[in-house]
Amino acid sequence: MERETEAALAVGVVTSIVGFTSSFAVVVAGLQAVGASTAQAACGLAVLCVLQGAGSIWLSRRHRMPLTLAWSTPGAALLVSAAGLSIGWSAAIGAFLVTGALLALTGLWPWLGRTVAAIPPPLGQAMLAGVLVPLCLEPVTAMSVSPALVIPVVVVWLVLQRWAPRWAAPAAFALAVVLVVVSVLHSTGSIPLRVPTLELTAPTFDWAAMIGIAVPLYLVTMAAQNVPGVAVLGAAGYQVPWRESLLLTGFGTVAGAAAGTHAVNLAAITAALPASAQAHPDPAKRWIASAAGGGFYILLAPAVPSLTMLLAAAPPGVLESVAGLALLGTLAASLTSALTTVSDETGGRLPAVVTFLVAASGTTALGIGAAFWALLAGLLLRFVLRTPKAARHAAGRTTTGR
Template sequence: MERLQPHLVGLVTALVGFTSSFAVVLAGLRAVGADPRQATSGLVALCAVQGLATVVLSQRYRTPLTAAWSTPGAALLVATGSVAGGWPAAVGAFVVCGGLVVLTALWRPLGRLVAAVPAPLAQAMLAGVLLALCLAPVRGLVAAPLLVAPVVLLWLVLLRLAPRWAAPAAFAAALVVAVVVTTRAGHPPALVAPLVELTAPAFTPGALVGIAVPLYLVTMASQNVPGAAVVASAGYAVPWRASLLVTGAGTVAGAAAGGHAVNLAAITAALPASPDAHPDPARRWVASRTAGVCYLVLAALAPTLTALVAAAPAGLVEAVAGLALLPALGSALAVAAADAERRVPALVTFLLAASSVTIAGVGSAFWGLVAGLAAWRWLRPRVAAPVPSRT
């Protein structure tokens, strides 16, 4: 049983990581201009890149390191929407984001600059980005209560009994609905061959400032840093520079095919690093390697799942995506509002990031961070002058 244990945990890791957020990725790619084929290509590229990155890192360092796509980054794309230059400009922003991650590994001052962004503001920006998607279940319950309510109920029940499977089960239920709908319409689901559609990147100021920079910051602050912390808390030495080099280079390589960002896993990282993977900590890396292999298999199945998502009733899959992101929204809001003296700058960042406004062709996430930093600086607590002693 001990031989099978890490492989089973690796399978669960890949299934949870994929099913809990692949609809968010598709929504993000479509929001910034990808057509259905390009979005499908992006999902295939992301699965393949994160699978290869996971196999390479876990095998090379004998450490339960798992790569994943940037779910907060995909939510950022949903909030940003199309930019000047369309899909090629978005692809160019993905290339720059990956390049910035590689540069962070090679040039320490950039890492220090990212670390200087206050955590409450980074998390407030993430919360603003997630808000629109997390409202989708509410809208879905109003627009199609008979379809969405059972899925929400299933999610709530499993959140109580088996939290790890709540989001994947909700997605599975939504896919079942899609199968029923397509079958009744006379178009039963069928296997779709994997496809990769390359797009030449274009580099526009609006996409670089509105997508590349926020995507880089969100990916670093919400995925790479906590992902490394999860693995380190389990007692492993994390090869930080190597992890950034592999995931950053992978992001650059997969960008032309539509992949937005690959990084260290944060939420699912705890599964391979836990005793559930193997009693011997030195053998838990096998679970991560198995997860990487499973991601490669899922890359081949991604087009079929994408077709099912496209066939689902309007608003259903978006509602499930919102449910999956609720824990991330709650965590981001908790960090953003933790310091009472710094709450106003965090609120400024949150509200602007959630507004979906576009100024000078640049999306709201960037402006939220800029306004938040300005408010953070202006409203910084004053240091009281020392009272002279009278003795």
Template sequence: MTSTALPRPPIKGSRTQPIVAGLVTSLVGYTSSFAVVLTGLKAVGASDAQAASGLFALTIAMAICAVGLAWFTKRPITIAWSTPGAALLAGAAAVNFGWSEAVGAFIMTGVLIAATGAIPWLGRLLAAIPVSLAQAMLAGVLLQLCLAPFVALSTIPVYVAPVIVVWLIFLRLSPRWAVPAAMAAALGIAGFAMGQAGTTFLVGELLPTLHVTAPVFSLEAFMAITLPLFVVTMASQNVPGVAVLASFGYKTPWRASMISTGIGSSVAALFGGHAINLAAISAALAAGHEAGEDRSRRWIAAVSSGIFYILLGLASTAITALASASPTGLLEAAAGLALLGTLGAAASSALSDPTSRMSSLVAFLIAGSGLSFAGIGGAFWALLAGLAVRFVIERKRH
């Protein structure tokens, strides 16, 4: 007597869930941090057109890498721009070099990211930098930017207060959408202010355009931007991104991911983009249950997110124009709200280990002080000072 196995019932929503998850991933990733990227690029010398070009170039690079990696590996590997890196740029406004040198530094950052995948010893060297120090440096860099929304309450309260209220309401009702909702409120207020001022734009002026910048390479820019941007991107984005995917049972192809995102970063840099990397927080949206119960099809969510990123990138020039026409301080305030969670996580990680707390504290304070010495911003000196304190004082304790 033989028995025939009953056919397995189809998983509900398996056809559409990965696509919807990809849409949510791209929407959350883009809307929650585009203001941070614009603030960072402008801080190191980009004009409105160059910042819009950088934003557009990053979305294209993210899309190509996400679609390529997910398609060939059949894993839900999503890509994002380096939000902590953009925040680091926002704190580098005091450096004594121009936009062309910043672009050269972005290109070198991409080279280092790619080299991490191609050269094993470089990865081991990076791993030797204590995570607590990298997080302390990031927390210090974020401090001033995260103070912006509350400082702005005293200068432009009528504009900033509604944004904070929207953020708090969504933080209570739907935390995932709190920052995107605050960003939408900020853009709405900017549009209202632009209308009150009678500012208008021709349709042609709002179309996405890529502007090539001839890079200039300098030691100052390498130390002030490349090294801190590389360390922050790796420690705060790529390493956590691998961990997030692992938590859902997926192994990240490290070599392929680093080489592709490194090359993508360098190419995008020619058009003003700073760096792309593995998605960390938003990675869970494409790799988790929201992308469907069928784990073998969740890679479609990553491909979907890449396609939607291109569509969002088409609005880069319009969004930049709207942000530029907003009341002074509004964009920075929205960016500060977007980074509060990152600041909390970085500070907690930096100070959690009592045996390395002093070096982390020194790095945090120097990075947050706005120090600029020899034309190099505080992020580099924070990392250097933290390593020195760790070597001289804390090494004996281990």
């Protein structure tokens, strides 16, 4: 095997390790927040690993480009914020099915993608930032609850942010697992191990779950995963097969929904590594890295139930702290985008700030979660504050477009 191919395989494995460990805790917390038991959350994660791994192998081999799939980390954070809805696991499954259907429909009907794109990006980013805030506060509050476990994790994360940022979240996760193992051994004398099992749940379709989970989950997955994923690969010189990618991830989400798959999508941040020269000097052969990463995700799937059981046995705040640390970078990027890409003609920063505050409040009304109301409040305020000049400009563009 040539040295370049070996390097591509290694990059693929590293990509999967970073993606898995940096957001594993977020997805566990998200699934459990909407009613999943430990076994159901483990099943959802294992199926996600298999689906995104198989999808990465299929797309990268078929198109000979580094197309990497992932689970929706921002979407999982959204699920954490929806805990107050108390809709039940079967209603969450129904929402996952609708999310997958919307992703697939976006691939079939471009008008749906254009409708999503019409939502002002600052408001979408502000909504995401607000959703992330409660989880990102967890490391702070947990230090007073479980200081012996949380403080070392925070210190390791901080040190690696200075010297090796890519490995900060994975190292924090690894240390948390080690500390939890020691804690569980000390208290029970054994490590909880679980054989992978398939836990299927029949969906129910609840209007509050559709509006409070399915629609925001779809919007966040499109805005924070699929669109940036296309941009990352575009910057590396690759044209993503948009329709096929959306159809594959949408139908994959639908296929895995009953097992707890909340959303499969294009990778965003981790997509950059397989698409770079580190994977292979020849751009036409970098697909090997994505295929290898997909294969490694499938190999990781059997270990998911034991990891989930272990983290479920951790003292309060540990799982949430690891998840919060992993999302701090996403929070910073979302806030920056929400507050620096606005125009005074459309109300300035105020609509984005209101969107952020409503989303961060966690308020529910009529059984619908804060993410939906946040976006609605931001759009309403933006409309009210929009200047006549901006309205005339938009009307002119519409007339010209006809």
